[in-house]
Amino acid sequence: MNEADESVTGSGDQSGTNAFLEKLAQLLTAKNQVVPTPQFEGSAAPITIKLDGTNFGLWSQVVEMFVLSKDKLGHLNGDRSQPPGGNPAHHKWKIDDSIVKGWIINSLAPNLIGNFIRFSTAKEVWDAIATTFFDGNDASQVYDLKKRVSRLKQSGGQVEEYYNSLQALWREIDFRRPNPMKCKEDIEKYNQVVQEDRVYTFLDGLNDRLDGVRADVLQMTPLPTVEQAYARVRREDVRQSVMLGKGQIVPDSMAMISKISAPHEVKNSSSYNLNSSTKFSSNGNRNQTQPAMGIGCTHCGNPKHTKDTCFKLHGYPEWWKELKKKRQESEKARAAVAVSENYCVFPSGESDVKTEPAGYSDEGDNWAWY
Incomplete structure (x- = not known):
């Protein structure tokens, strides 16, 4: 074999080796490549609160917060509209919308599910529920909320229960009557006035035994928020509980x-x-x-x-x-x-009428009935 033949044979062996190595690399790459599997979120929403027809304000806020955390709020407010039927994204949109609809349906009370499950999209279900249970312009509902706030008192109960009841009513009022101001300074001023009114309302409904701490809060400058006022009152309530009742508040x-x-x-x-x-x-x-x-x-x-x-x-x-x-x-x-x-008709010393002292009246013994 001459030098020319050896050169051809060598180049052929080299090209074959390169082709083999390239093929082997492709096979290894294909073997190690992980094909992503589509992940679908279940429709069973971890929303513990159930809409029963009377708690739409609180329920709607919880649902909106949950749906937003899943980046699907557009299916409720209409920002993410349905693509045309021939669009490749149509199928994915249908799946996501069905998931959101399932979250809403599963958060309804059992007796309400039948009224809304027939709607085709999540937005239709959402709008139908809002139309049924919420009317932001219903003055009678706002009047009823404000009346309940004005009449709510502690009445010998726990401070925590009284405060939580007030907060629930105030949240509902805020939902139906949001801050109407536009300017940042006006918004802050409006919120400050609302906070002051709520502090007065909270203090007014406390038991009389908390009159001392009530006066202390009113003398604070600036006036604290209702949360800060509650914290101050609660500390005094616990102190009285320990000092006067060995762990229990004396009504x-x-x-x-x-x-x-x-x-x-x-x-x-x-x-x-x-x-x-x-x-x-x-x-x-x-x-x-x-x-x-x-x-x-x-x-x-x-x-x-x-x-x-x-x-x-x-x-x-x-x-x-x-x-x-x-x-x-x-x-x-x-x-x-x-x-x-002095004007008794009986002679002195002959009367059988005896007068007993009316109770214990020692002014100095402030512990007497404690």
């Missing part, structure tokens, strides 16, 4: 009952020990005894109560003023009886 009515009924309960027993320092006899009179050793207030020096229950240190409860008023009335009644005895 206003129960405080009044206890301080009025205590003298009668004492009267029916031969003796009653109060803080191990005072006893009452069977006729209701108080017998002073020496206070027990080690018991007394280190703040005010009164041996008849401890520092933990000292009203001068922790503040007087709201029923204290009314108790003092009752005591004054009792004193006046006893004075009237004393005057009438």
Whole structure:
């Protein structure tokens, strides 16, 4: 074989090797390539709130927030319109719209599903629900909401329940009467006025035993938001709960009952020990005894109560003023009886009529009915 033949043979072997390597590379690439599988979101929406016909405002906000997080809000507001039938994107749009429609249907109460499932698109379902359950121009609904706000009071209940009820009504009002201002400064001023009105409303509905913290909030400059006012009131409510009721709030009515009924309960027993320092006899009179050793207030020096229950240190409860008023009335009644005895028709010392003191009236013992 001459040099020319060897050259041809060498070049042929080289080209064959290159072709083989190229083919092998293609096969390996095809083997390792991962073909993406289309992923479809299920129609079972994790929306826990159900539309029952009375909570459209809250329900619609939750649904909008969820659909927006999935980048499909255009199927509700019409921004993402349906492509023509021959458009390649039509099939994908139908799938997405069906998913959004399923989210809405699954968030309805069972008795409402049949009224809206027949609509063909998610927007049609959304518009039909809004038409059925919401009318932003319905003055009677706004009037009813504002009336419920004005009449809502704590009425001896928990502060949290009272505040949450107010917030629910205010959110519904805001949804039906949004801020009408356009300028940024006007928007802030409008929101500030609304916040001040709501602080006044919240404070007005509190129990009388929270009158002290109510006055403190009103004296703050600038006036706090309703959230800040609630936080301040709640701290005071918890403090009273710990100091006066060992973890339970003493209702206003129960405080009044206890301080009025205590003298009668004492009267029916031969003796009653109060803080191990005072006893009452069977006729209701108080017998002073020496206070027990080690018991007394280190703040005010009164041996008849401890520092933990000292009203001068922790503040007087709201029923204290009314108790003092009752005591004054009792004193006046006893004075009237004393005057009438001067005109008694019985000779002195012969009358069988006896007058018992009307309850316990020691002005200095502020712990008496506590």
